[in-house]
Structures are given as structure tokens and as C-alpha cells.
Amino acid sequence: MDGTDEEDGMDVFRFCPLSFAEVRPRGRQARPMPRSGHRLVCDGSDLYLFGGFCPRLSPQHASQMDADPVWAESRPLFKELWRFNMAAREWRRLPCEASLPRELASSAACMRGGVVFLFGGSGFPFGSACSNRVFRYEARAGGEVRELQTSGARPRPMYGQAVLLVGPHLYAVGGTTGFEFSSDVHRLDLRAGRWEEVYVSTGAAPEEPSGRYRHELALHGERLFLIGGGTGDRACSLKSVHAFHLRERRWERLATHEDDAWGFPSSRRYHGFAQLGAGAYVVGGFDRGQILGDAWRLDLGSLRWSVLPSCSLRQSVYFHATAVTPAGCLYSFGGVKALEGDCTRSGGLCRAWLCVPSLEEMCREAVRHYARRCPLFSRDRLASCGLPPTVLAPIFS
Template sequence: MATINDLPEEILEYILCLISPYSDLRSCRQVCQRWYVCCQSVVEKRKSRFFSALKMGCIEWFTPTFPGTSIISRRYSHSACVFESSMYVFGGCTSTNTTFNDLWRFDLGSNDWSRLLTTGTYPSPKAYASMVTWNNCLVLFGGWTHPSLYPLHQQWVLFSELHVYDIYGNRWTQLYCPGSPPPTAGHSATVHGSVMVVFGGLQKQEGTSTSTNDIFCLDLARQCWFKPIMSEPAPKPRYGHSQIRLDNKHILVLAGCGGSNKLYNDIWLLTIPDNIYDRAAKWHWEQVLVKETEHMPSQMWYNPACKVGASVVVLSTCGGSSRPPAGGNMAQILVPGSVRRQPANVWIPPGQQPEIRPHDHALPERQLVEPNINGQRGFLRSGLQPQEQAESSSDESDDVNNIGAYGSGRGRPRPSIRPNASCDRERRLQVLSRMTERLRELSRQQDPACVPVSKPSTSRSTVVPHMLDITKVISQREARWLPVHQAGSIQMCVGSPPQPSLLYSLVLGRGHLVMFGGIPHDPTGGQNQEHVSNSVTFVSAPCNSYFAA
């Protein structure tokens, strides 16, 4: 009588590839020596076929349903990392003035969310913090939070808090280490041995905030900070970039934002000395030569990058006409509209405020127009769209020559000073627009002589994986963007790609990428940034491509 032990290894490997690569495959390893070897082969083949599927553009998009009753709330700018068979998510914020300090665990095998009711000293509610894994712990540093609505005109808050979460002990511990960096947010961090390397971010020093290109290192074993000696030239100050750990001695930094209208697509390589603890050794920056930039993503800032094999993967729309200009308004890209309505809540380096002149009754005809301040003074421009009316204080557009239809006399109508007036007005405009379209549709249906004219439908921008070949980045300081098989990928893809997003998290699992949260963003102009996501999307190779590698 034949048993499962009589099966050829090829058949056994095919059976094992159909189970979950997490707890189920770990259990199969413990059956016998033969099963252990087969499971190791399955892991390597799973990685190989995923890398091959990404290069060919033949991938599977899968959004699971959550069997449990506990589901994480919608959020963006959160912190996420993978430990063993789980993805941990901390904090983040919503389209309203709400930040979180909750910690969630997503089981990558069962696709189940669970909120961890931890003990110890909780971190403050915040977003834009960095979180890495080290020695069965989560290390959380920095972050930023919205100010409360009242009292008005409060500034946002940056943090320099350092917390460590013991995964097995389920406990938060706040560390007070000497030499801590200034309050920082939007930075990046990677772990090299027992040292966490933090680069860039937005810092607040002496009451002012600015982006930085400083490097700070945290010795996790000795629990102390130190700042290494850096070479020149160095990357420009930035935040919202991606930091990739190549090995214990090399770090890759991609893209980023230096402030309003300062967007970077450059790539830098940081070489760490052999003795990372040597305070006198110099760390070397070198800019990487990037080839075939015509294949690069249309947007790299606030699109996280993830290392897969010998490539770096960025999920974004293709370049071309969807590429926004380098001088665009960053406030419309980085934060949702409800946050942009309050200039103090916009997380970009503050620009110089325009001069506010007092009302002069002796000059009824003024040449300069005052900006509207909380509905108390100044003018509202005519024909202003809801998004344009909510521009941030750091927008560098010149409005002084744009005189509104209300005129410059004292008899102008005074706008409402309610804090949600802009939101109500935008909601009414949307309702009126839907009613108008509905009436037009009904009139076309009732009029038999009205023949609808077919218009070419504008297809929604599709998210595709962009791959940066980094095989020569250490030896020759050279990287190359691989061609995107867009047309083939749409036909060969399994499942539906997610909506283009920003400020989501992207982590590498066992043979797949895991994308969570974010703000929907359509580069063609059809975005609605009020709807924050809490969906989880897996990017993997199709099941029928197991032996394709």
C-alpha cells in the first residue's frame, strides 16, 4: 500500500507550495528530515518565482477578507514591520485631526487582525514615526501629531520619544538614552547589527522646523546615541524618503521631499565603516548613477520602496503625462483636504507668511488684496475651488494680483467663521454636482431624439511594480530602472490592482509584498483624498507559475 512517503519529491514540493508559507509550512518542517529539505526548497522556489514574476509583470493582486470581528481602523502615515509570521502596525492618522497610539498584529497566515492590549508605558499618539525589529523587539522612534482643534492656531508637535516593545512580553518600555536627536518625524531607520541608523526627517530646533540630512545612530545594546562623522557631498535635507538596508555595511536612500516644491528622485549609497562603533571613522556618501530613468515611477516621494532579491520595488503608476511637475503644490499631495484647511496642520516646512496689512478706511480702492484670515479679514477669490481655497501657508503661489469679485469695499460679505464651514460648503457642492448629473441623465432618457454621444472613457491609472536593478550599486555605484511591462501586466495580472495611494506601508513577507492603508491618490486628477484606506493587499506570483522559476 502506497503512502505519502512514496511520493516523488517534485509532487511533495508541489503539495507543500499550496499551503501557507508561515505557520503551516513551519509545522511541516518538523515532520521528518525529508520534509524539512522539501520545505526549504519550497521557500527558495517561492522567492525565485516571485522575483521572476515581478520582472515579467505577471503578478497576482489579492485583497483578503477579514474573518475576525476586530478590524483595524483606516489610517495613513503609520509604522509597519514584519516579525516572523505577523505584520505589526502602530499609530498613524486619519483624514481628520486624529492620531493613534494603538498597536495591531496582522497574522499573515490566517489574514486576521488583533489589537494588542499591551502593558507598560504607551507611546504618544503619532504618525510618521519609524519602527524596526531587533532582538524580538519593536523599536519605535520619533513621530508627529496634529494639534487639537481648540484653542486655535496651535502648532503641530514633533516627538523624540524612544520606545521598545517586547513582542513576547507584550510590554512597552520608554528608553531615555543620552545624545538623543531633536524631535524628528518623516525620517527613516534600518538596523545594522545592534545599531539603528536614522537618516533625515523633519526636525524642530529652537522653535523652528526644517528638514535635515543628519545621521544619528542608536546603540541598542548599550542604549546610547552617537552621531558619526560624515563625508561630503551628502544628500540634500529631506523627509518622506525610503531607506534600504543592502547589508551590514551599505544603505541605499531613495527620493524624498525637502519641503514645498522640493521633490527629489536621486539615489545615494551610504558606506558604513568596518567598525561601526568607531567614533573617529568617517561614513561615506556617494551618489548613484541612475540609468534608464524613463522607466522610473511617476511618483517616488511618499511611495515606500522595498528590497526584493537584487532589486528595489516601488508600486506606482507609470511615468509620462501623469508625472506631476516638480513645482507642484506639495500640500495637495501629502495631506488630505480636511487637514489642508488648517494651515497649522499641514506637515511641510512652514514658508514665510504674507504680510497682513491693517484695514485702511482712507483707501477704498486698494491695489493689494489681503489674505483671508479665519473669515475675519481679507477677501475670498471668486471662482475658487474648494481645494484651492484650502492651500497651505507654505504654498508659494502669488495671489496678490488676484482680486476677487467681492470687491475691496467694506460692504463685502463676511464668510462664516465656523471651523467646518469649508467642509460644509464642499459637501454641498458635491451634492449639487451629483444632482445636476442625475437630472441630465434623466432628461436624456426621457428624450427619444437625444442620442448619447459616446466619449472615450478615461481609464483609471493602474498601479504597477517598478523595479530598480541594484546588482551593480555597491561595486560600480550604478543602478538601472527596468522596463515596465505595463500592457502585458494588465493582461497577465490576476486580480484587480489597488487604487493609486500615498503614505501607505509596504513590507516584504515570505514570497509576497504586503501593502496596507494609505490615502488614495490618482495622478490624473480624479483623486478623493478624504477616504483613507484600511485594506490589505498582497502582491505575489500567480499560483500557476510555481514551476516557472
């Protein structure tokens, strides 16, 4: 990412991968309130932010929300779905609140082919009302969020589950009722709308993972990798990871290898996560009373950890939400930034490039950087200079 992109008075574009920088929305348009326990997914052009929780807003934010009838009904949860256009840097609250589920905290979410999938989650107080329902939102068409009608061996209503799309199936692993923790594996055939019980943990096999919530999933070959998570008072170690073999339907426990200089990442739950190719990225989180801000990469082929010292979050947080674009740009929004105080939630958005993208992508970044600072760089003028529509369209849409 261009590390000077957001700093006033420093106008030279520089591309700096593996470094988080603040993303400042354009203008004074509405934007999401500080929150935690929300979910973030994305495609190549937009972020989608769902739900979340904030026990206490600042006086300034509270005054902005006082006239919001949806907030008056759902507080301290946010019954909202927001879209952030990454090129234009503009937030928009989507007008679909009436069709959103009531379980708005620690849901699971994923996105593919322009469709956002939402699963599970909790109302407030946490665990008082949990969900095993699946919703879908057609991002390109807009409109309402629709519940999928499903049958078969449905998972128990829970929150803090993890989901991943594998072919025509939505896999769901683990979660909690608020009292019990699971590591069961279910999958939903999206063609038939039918749930299947793939593996029920009994504790009899030593390779089974312990029950947990707020873990994450990665796919490599025929294995689903279970990364982190924990219970209300325990975080899972990252010195080993559990992998579920999709074809053989069995768990394995695999030792990971430490970074030569930095060792292993600390155990953690409530962390940010993204997968890019064979790399699984863990950012921030919480363990033993400490809010974390470090960033690590696990190579899913060699199972070796690498610390990313330049890619630490700008502010240590947990219960934040992350998503990575197909081109490799990781976004992080919100989270818990302090254990005590009146305003413990963040409403900040930041991003870091996890790789060096294509030259066209870097060109688009540079054009956006300068176009925002100089009104002479109009779309027509840049087009007359020979810049192709593929570069200009996302910036001036």
C-alpha cells in the same frame, strides 16, 4: 501570489508572482480603520501596524469608533498597535495603548528577532510635538511597549525619519521638524543605549543629500542607500541616489540607469518601500499633485531600474505602509487615495509576491486557499493525508 485567491467562485489555485491581490480578513472581527501616515513591519508570520492619521471617518466607521475611549483622546491620530496573522488572516488590536508613544504619525519602524522598534514621529497638528525617543515591543512575549533609555548625541526630535538595523546599531537618517529638513546620520548602539552623531550635513560637500523626510533606506554592502522622499512641496528625483558609506562615513551621489523601455521612475515622496536581497522596491507615492500606483525595482548592485508593470497597486495611494516577509511577500495597507472628498483614506490590505518562494511556501498557500473554502479540509484530515506540521501549523493556529 495566487491571483484568484480572493475572488468568489474561482476556486482553482494559481500562483501569480508580481501581481497585487486584495487580502480579505477572515470573518467580521475588528480591523484597523482607514488611515495614512502609519507604519507596517513584519516577520514570517505576522504584520504589525502602528499609529496613523485620519481627518474624517465615514459615518459607518465613525459610529464604530464613537465608544472607543482611546480614539476619543487621540483623534485624529490612532493610538493603536495591531497584529495581523497572515496565515489565519485575522486582525487583533493589541492591548498596549497606555504604553504607546503620543507621536503617532510618520514615525519610523523596523523589526528584527521578534522585536518591533519605533522611533520619532509627530503628534497633531503635525510638527507641534515631535519625538527622538525609541520604543521596543517584544512581539513574542506581548505586554507593554517600552521606551529605551538612551544617552549620547541624540538626534533632534523630528518626524518622517528613516531607520535601518545594521548589526547592533539602529541607524536614523533625516526627518523634519515641520519647518526644517535634515539629512543627518545618527546611530544608536542597542547594546549600550548610546546615540552617536555619525554625519552632520552642512551643505559644504556637493555629495550630501538635501534635507528631506518620508524617504527610505536600503542596505547593500557597506552602503546605506537613500531612496526618494522630499519636503512639503518637492519630491526627490530617482535618476540618482545618495549612498552613505558606513565605514568611511561619507556620502556619495550615484547615477542610476533607466529601464530600457520605460525610462526612469518619476520623482516621489510618501511612497511604499521594501528591500528583498539586492532589490529595492518602490511602490506608489506622490509627486506634483499626482497619486501614483506604479511599482519599480532598483538593483542595488547595478543601480538599474526595472518597471514592474503587472505589480501596480490595486488603488493608487500615498502615505501608505508596506512590509515584505522574509519569504518575499510584499504587503501594503491604507494610504491616501484621493485628494478631495469626505473619505480620502484607504483601509485596504493587499499583497504581491516579489519572487517565487519555496515549494513548501507555495504548498502552504494552496492548502490555505482550499481549506478556507471547504470545511472538509480539517487539520486532522490533512495531517492524515501526510501534510507536515510546518505546512499546517501556520494555517490552523
